[in-house]
Amino acid sequence: MHKIGFFRSIQLKFILIYILLLLVAVQVIGSYFATKLEKELITNFKSSVNDRIELMSYNLEQVFKKERPETPEDSQNPEMPTLEQEVQSVIDDIDTKDFTTLQVVNSQGKVLGTNDTLNYDIVGKKSTEDIVQYALGGSDQDKTFYDPQIDSRVLVKAVHINDKNGDVAGAIYMVVSLKSVYDQLQNISEIFLKASILAIIISAILGILVARTITKPIKEMRRQAQTIARGDFSQNVNIYGTDEIGQLAVSFNDMNDRLRHTYAIVEEEQRKLTSVLENMSDGVIATDVNGIVTLMNEPAAILLGKSPEDCKGRYLLDIVEMNKEQLHVATMADHGSVIFDFGDEENDLLIRAKFSTVLDEDEDTAAYILVLSDVTEQEKIEAERREFVSNVSHELRTPLTTMRSYIEALTDGAWQDESIAPRFLQVTQNETERMIRMVNDLLQLSKMDSRDYKLEQERVDFIAFFHEVIDRFEMNVPEHISFSRELPPQRMFVWIDRDKMIQVLDNVISNAIKYSPDGGKIYFRAIKQKHRILASVEDEGMGIPYDKVDKVFERFYRADKARSRKLGGTGLGLAISKELVEAHQGDIWAKSREGKGTTVFIALPLMGRDRGAGK
Template structure:
């Protein structure tokens, strides 16, 4: 959780709200006050003007109503000018003009406009009064931008005939200057009020936000799993009640968190100690959890996979478009093989739902089924091979037996050959069955080796001697054996069987005049035995397969020579049972070498033996 800056905090918001409320109240009050004051001042000013105009109208009416018979008496223009000069005015009366009903200026108090006396005044406001006989009032600004009050009042004689107009221009600037001074004072007061309210707002905001900030800090601490601290309760108001509720929540979360942690540890322990891989995703298929076995199986770092799509991780883009389709597949075999390296994974999918049965994620359990699939494939191939290997001699025997039954037994030339073939095929099937039983016992660990201290060179000479006595004359067996004694811990009968199988194959596949070379090389902790023929050789891509059950490089020739296709498979099992290793080297057209190793006995063990 990031720390909230002052300019984004609730404290600043409370201060601003407090200041804005104060400012709004001051503005409303100030606006009402200045408006009322302006209205009152202008009203009093206009009332004062009306009073003075009324007095002036009275004097002017007397002047207009006066009968002038004597030529020496003042003219009406002189009387009006005298009245204008004697009337009491103040500085606000900028321009006072009296015109007759012909718009002729009779008098003015403005010395700068004395030249207009006797001339016609064409002002619109004067013309409106002369036209409608009604008083006209205007408030406007003069050419200098000052506010003025303009008033035109009609004059009547005793007969109620309009005889003239009083035109007055009075300045309102003094009133608005007073209002400006008052507003200035008001603005200064507002600034002081804002400063005071800001200080008070800070104090009030701190008093309100302090418990809230403590609860925020406590929430951050609780988010880290620390439930030992509690917030202070400053009162019994709403914030105090919130603090009490917060502390109660802290206690409940502490208990729930401890229980959840315990369950999580149990679950993690189960997941991490599972031999199978477990992958959890959210409802979109993004990986949220992967245990170590899953990472090992997929060859990835679990932490780097988080957030990736399960379809990408399991390479299912071509099979599955949406993660919701995964549970529909239930279980599937996914091929992760690369080149000749076979690697198969079985994936089982299930759905995670909430209390409303809405899908919240998926669980995928993966396991390595490469060996299982290999074993299953080998089992199928084994059954197929056994069936084929048994069907061939049985078919041959059936054909010959049917021929004998049909009367060929009477033929002294054919009958013995048919019976010989039948006997050979029967013996081959017996050997095959015996080999299969032998392999089955070794697969089931039922066969126990009878190991004993053996001098290997002497044993090897013995086997080679036997083959030299029984082998065809056209095959030469060459010995390249060391003169020293090499002791091994072996089952003599089983190792003789291994050497018999290899030398027998070498002799079978050697051409006339060919050589079979038998070598033994002493290495640091083991001996290396090799038997080389000069036969047709084996292709490089088939070398590993010659140790598989029923595999034959030349099937027709092998069957003709009476082979079962199990000799090298048995040899491999026996050598590995002696903690050795067996393999082949070959070049087509130049022959094949079968090599195997056996561990040498240590001096201490030889002495004890």
């Protein structure tokens, strides 16, 4: 490549660009500086004018507030100055150097004084300025415009003056020249221009020196680029000429022609993969063929509770804490899907890992991809479903087996025995009714689960309502059981479905009666707690083990299964009660001690005053 002359070299171009950038910067800074300076000078000037106007306005208000006779003849003090004289005195005391025009008018627009010594004839005449009329109406205004008569911009302003009653007594009208402001701005701009020219000259000299230091490394970069063009990767460059940068660009582009297509494909695929991994809600782990982790996204780190940086380079089975001697990653990949249990005594955590294999060009395994999903709730629901089906089957099989036994006995001839047949038929009828109740309860729970029911809510005094339910049970309570009511006398209103809440209380009170011993006592209580009412039913029965208290509200759970079936229970009453209470935005729970009895609490939100008043 031939030697490049100075006038075609990058040195000259660099100097020109450097100076042009400096000129642009100076122009931008100058424009910004001039604009800000003009704004600041005008603001300060207006502030100075406003200070004088405020002082003058205060003095004039004192003048207008003085008591004066309507005519000079009525004055007891002949030497007392007139309103016009006092107004003119106030004007004369004010520094009006920059004021082209300064006038004071009364509420009728009549000029009372002016600073224009050559135009005193205007005193006593009515001002015709629109801005004065606005000020007399209580609306102070100002405007700025160019006045060709004085070849300068002027500020026109009108300010109203109040009398002692707070009414508009007059106005101050002024025209202020801004010539001094713009003269000052012009002087500063000239100083800035001279400083800018000096800075450009100095910068041009420095640019020459800097350009020479830059050219030498660029030539070295050109030689290195020719080496890179033989196979190494780099970026695209633009060709603007035949100088050093242009020759360097040719070398880079010779290399780029061979790499552009491949790089574009790889870069696009990399962006797609990165975007997918970052936006996936499931966790993703990539390993090599030996099971060493090479990639882990953030959701996977959250699920495993481990840092992605700490996991990279570690064996997968060490991360999931499995015995690698008994199992290999390839074995799990053959299964396709594996569930890992990361739960502890307090929390359950089940993670499903779906394996997929990455093959190389020879169809050999090159890596493994694991997609992790939290299936804790899914597995819990599935377990509950299986348990529910098992419970339903068991609960239906028991009465059906009993009925079958008695019917077979009747078929074999027991129906002819008048002492046995009625008892067998009664048992069969009881078991049939128990199955009907169970099916009805299951249908009701099914409707609740699908939200296929509607609450007919109304405003109800819960204390009176509670008494009504207790009264109904008290009429038929067994003699060996007694009731104790500890209910407050005041009224507490709740928003409930009476029928549904009666069903809840019936289930709770019935259970208390069933499990109460001979001579037992059932306590009914209700208290007000902030925004809710807390009702409770306490019995003195056998109680429930501490670790099983919360299970009493599960479907088909019985504290004493044999006794519950004997008394006709379906094991669904409290489960239905819990669903109904929660549908009322309430809560239900139990406390119990073995051998000491059980207390069931029902909390319902009290009605607000606004809702209660409207019902």
